[in-house]
Amino acid sequence: MNIYKKMIDCALDSQKKAYTPYSNFKVGACVLTDSGKLYGGCNIENASYTPTVCAERVAIFKAVYNGEKKITKIAVVGKENSLTYPCGVCRQVIREFCSDDCEIIIIKNEQEYKIVKFSEILPYSFGPEDL
Numbered sequence: 001m002n003i004y005k006k007m008i009d010c011a012l013d014s015q016k017k018a019y020t021p022y023s024n025f026k027v028g029a030c031v032l033t034d035s036g037k038l039y040g041g042c043n044i045e046n047a048s049y050t051p052t053v054c055a056e057r058v059a060i061f062k063a064v065y066n067g068e069k070k071i072t073k074i075a076v077v078g079k080e081n082s083l084t085y086p087c088g089v090c091r092q093v094i095r096e097f098c099s100d101d102c103e104i105i106i107i108k109n110e111q112e113y114k115i116v117k118f119s120e121i122l123p124y125s126f127g128p129e130d131l
């Protein structure tokens with residue numbers, strides 16, 4: 001199975017785990033690290049709203065907790081048949097751990113997806129090497 005198909009399956013499976021009693025907007029994400037491992041994530045909402053965490057950050061934090069600090073690709077799925085891009089906060093969190101040529105895979109449905117480079121969605125960014 002090719003890596004894109006694996007990541008799409010992982011993101012779609014993760015989306016099913018979303019905890020979204022407030023928005024009912026379910027998001028799934030899948031991170032591929034430089035070790036070749038996949039980490040899934042879903043959004044987890046909160047009655048106090050602001051503590052809500054996006055699917056992308058759950059996937060990234062799981063990877064980092066497991067000792068992985070280099071993301072090579074990240075896939076995201078939101079509403080079926082539309083393109084859900086990472087929010088601004090998640091873009092900055094991806095920036096912390098992404099490689100220069102990191103691919104963002106925006107999943108439309110099980111068969112269709114779009115790939116953009118990280119630098120396209122967060123140009124002129126600020127990261128660890130700027131400190």
Ligand code: THU
Pocket residue numbers: 020023025026027042043044045052053054055056084085086087090
């Ligand atoms: N959400 C994500 O999980 N990822 C994004 O990139 C966009 C927004 C979640 C947060 C919240 O639970 C719901 O989608 C509606 O904003």
